[in-house]
Structures are given as C-alpha cells and as structure tokens.
Amino acid sequence: MKAFAYVNAANEREALAALDAQRGRALPLAGGMDLVGLMKNYVAQPVRVVNVKNLDKTITVSVTGARIGAAATLVELIEHPGLSKTYPALTHAAEEVGTPQIRNAGTLGGNIMQRPRCWYFRNEEFDCLKKGGPRCFAVDGENQYHAIFGGGPCHIVHPSSLAVPLIAYGARFRVVGASGEREVDAGEFFELPADNLMGETVLRPNDLLTHVTLPAASAVKAATYEVRFKQSHDWPLAIASVALTMDGARVKSARVVMGAVAPVPWRVPAAEQVLAGKTITEASATEAASAAVAGATPMSQNSYKVQVARTAVKRAILRAAGIQTV
Numbered sequence: 013m014k015a016f017a018y019v020n021a022a023n024e025r026e027a028l029a030a031l032d033a034q035r036g037r038a039l040p041l042a043g044g045m046d047l048v049g050l051m052k053n054y055v056a057q058p059v060r061v062v063n064v065k066n067l068d069k070t071i072t073v074s075v076t077g078a079r080i081g082a083a084a085t086l087v088e089l090i091e092h093p094g095l096s097k098t099y100p101a102l103t104h105a106a107e108e109v110g111t112p113q114i115r116n117a118g119t120l121g122g123n124i125m126q127r128p129r130c131w132y133f134r135n136e137e138f139d140c141l142k143k144g145g146p147r148c149f150a151v152d153g154e155n156q157y158h159a160i161f162g163g164g165p166c167h168i169v170h171p172s173s174l175a176v177p178l179i180a181y182g183a184r185f186r187v188v189g190a191s192g193e194r195e196v197d198a199g200e201f202f203e204l205p206a207d208n209l210m211g212e213t214v215l216r217p218n219d220l221l222t223h224v225t226l227p228a229a230s231a232v233k234a235a236t237y238e239v240r241f242k243q244s245h246d247w248p249l250a251i252a253s254v255a256l257t258m259d260g261a262r263v264k265s266a267r268v269v270m271g272a273v274a275p276v277p278w279r280v281p282a283a284e285q286v287l288a289g290k291t292i293t294e295a296s297a298t299e300a301a302s303a304a305v306a307g308a309t310p311m312s313q314n315s316y317k318v319q320v321a322r323t324a325v326k327r328a329i330l331r332a333a334g335i336q337t338v
C-alpha cells in the first residue's frame with residue numbers, strides 16, 4: 013500500500029476542507045471495508061484519506077418519511093425499529109450484506125459509494141478500461157458475474173445492495189462539495205460506463221454524500237429478494253426490490269429495480285407497467301418478472317443470470333404482496 017496521510021474530520025466542514033486541500037488526491041474513508049482493499053491493490057492511491065465516520069449518522073423516521081445520515085452503519089439501519097417497520101425492503105437488503113463484522117463497520121454512504129467488484133478492475137495487473145486501459149477484459153475473459161444489461165463498453169455490475177431498495181422507494185441523496193450542496197434523485201445518481209467510464213456516480217472529486225431521505229412509505233408494500241452463490245461473505249448474483257403503491261387489492265403503481273445485473277441499479281419500467289392495475293398473483297408476478305429480463309444481453313458465461321434475475325424479481329413481487337415464497 014502506498015503511504016498516505018490520515019485526517020480525522022470532526023464534522024462536514026472539516027471533512028470538506030481536508031478533501032479540498034488535496035483536490036482529486038484525497039478520498040473519504042468510512043468503514044474502510046471497500047477502500048482499504050482498493051488501496052492494498054493499488055487501485056486507489058490517495059495521498060490523504062479523510063475519516064467521515066464522525067459525520068451525520070442520525071436516523072429519523074416519521075409519517076412524512078425518513079432521513080438517514082451517510083455515516084450510519086448497516087447494523088444501525090437494521091436495528092432501527094422505525095426503519096425496519098416502514099422500509100423493510102431496505103433493512104432486509106442490509107441484513108444480507110457480507111458478514112456481521114462488515115455490517116458493523118460498513119456505513120450507508122460507503123455502501124452506496126463502494127467501487128465495482130469486477131476482478132479485472134480490482135487486480136492491479138489488469139489495465140482495464142475503467143483504469144484508463146485499452147479494453148474490458150471481461151469481454152473475452154471470465155465474465156460469469158458480469159452484467160447482463162447496460163451495453164458496455166465496461167461490463168461491471170453495480171455492487172451496492174442498498175442502492176436497489178433506495179431507488180425502489182424513491183430516495184433522494186444529499187450531496188455537498190466545493191460548489192455547494194444539492195439533492196439528487198437516487199435513480200439519477202448512478203451513471204453508466206458509456207457516460208462515466210472512470211466513476212460510477214454523479215459525485216465529483218471531493219464531493220460527499222451526507223444523507224439519504226426517503227418519502228413516506230406507510231401505504232407502500234415493498235420487499236427485496238436476492239439470490240446468492242454463498243449465503244455469507246459475498247455479493248448477490250442478482251437482487252430485486254419492488255415497491256407497490258396499492259389501490260385496495262390492486263396495484264396503483266409499482267417500482268421494480270434489479271441489482272447485480274448492470275453497471276447501475278437497473279430499474280425496469282416494462283415490469284412496472286405489467287403490474288399496474290393488477291392484483292398480485294403467481295401469474296402476474298411471473299409475467300412482470302419475464303418482462304424485467306426481456307431485454308437482457310448476457311455475455312459468454314453468464315446467461316444463467318437471466319433466470320436468476322427473473323426469479324429474484326418474481327419472489328420480490330410476491331414477498332411485497334405478502335405471498336409466501338421459498
């Protein structure tokens with residue numbers, strides 16, 4: 013690992029000043045679950061890391077919505093009674109992340125901002141597109157965990173499980189940086205490689221994600237379902253979150269989002285349209301799940317992910333409606 017300086021910021025103002033003093037060469041450090049690995053592999057080489065764990069970690073839930081500080085740990089999310097009652101699709105996704113140790117140290121902000129797990133990107137020996145190199149090694153290489161949507165030219169999948177339900181709930185992210193503060197819709201926060209090859213989000217160097225807000229969800233039925241190769245210490249093969257706004261027994265409107273299948277959390281309006289106006293049954297869930305994966309373009313070794321994603325969507329829909337799934 014390259015030598016670096018450590019700044020322990022007491023608050024947002026200090027964190028921004030510490031980042032700004034090393035423009036483009038400093039990085040925020042939250043739980044370190046992701047960043048330290050990147051630094052050990054020389055993929056990230058900041059000259060300074062700025063501790064942001066002392067920043068906002070409060071969680072408030074009311075009838076008008078919720079607000080979660082980016083420094084809140086995943087365990088704090090999971091154990092918050094109001095959050096798990098009103099936003100179960102979010103806390104369920106957090107419960108499945110990694111291991112107890114990772115959930116204890118990992119933060120909401122770090123989870124959303126974690127970099128892709130693509131083994132070519134993470135390996136210092138591969139000079140891939142995302143590191144300024146000439147090609148995506150997944151195209152002719154080991155691509156069994158890569159994208160089935162998104163169109164390249166880099167075929168990473170987005171790693172954050174929490175981003176998926178956050179988009180399904182219609183969350184907004186507050187971002188602050190040298191040019192001031194702004195709020196970004198969670199669905200517009202993540203960027204495809206075709207638009208932003210070197211990064212994954214609209215955050216610019218030295219910007220901080222400070223907190224997330226969620227709209228009221230007491231009338232929303234939502235759930236997350238994920239399929240994993242290993243039950244622990246791993247990322248999902250596919251994950252889906254579904255949020256259903258009901259009109260009696262029928263779906264008034266739906267939001268369906270898949271994760272681990274594209275370089276960004278992948279919202280599927282085609283599946284949402286299938287559900288609108290229907291009651292949730294095995295048949296309508298199956299039809300929506302098929303619509304969700306209809307446009308998939310698998311690579312040489314990952315066509316199995318189409319069926320895995322279809323199953324995740326179907327079971328998330330049934331679970332949201334309170335229908336028993338396996």
Ligand SMILES: Cc1cc2nc3c(=O)[nH]c(=O)nc-3n(C[C@H](O)[C@H](O)[C@H](O)COP(=O)(O)OP(=O)(O)OC[C@H]3O[C@@H](n4cnc5c(N)ncnc54)[C@H](O)[C@@H]3O)c2cc1C
Nearest residue numbers: 042043044045046047110118119121122123125173221247
């Ligand atoms: C074995 C293993 C299994 C895992 N499984 C899963 C899984 O199933 N699902 C899942 O979603 N995650 C999974 N994770 C990822 C884990 O949840 C994240 O690595 C962790 O949440 C990152 O959070 P952190 O607080 O440690 O971030 P850090 O490692 O400190 O930071 C991650 C990145 O975010 C940036 N950053 C941190 N905070 C901010 C901020 N406030 N504003 C702007 N940028 C910021 C950092 O500069 C860095 O680039 C797994 C990790 C491991 C090691």
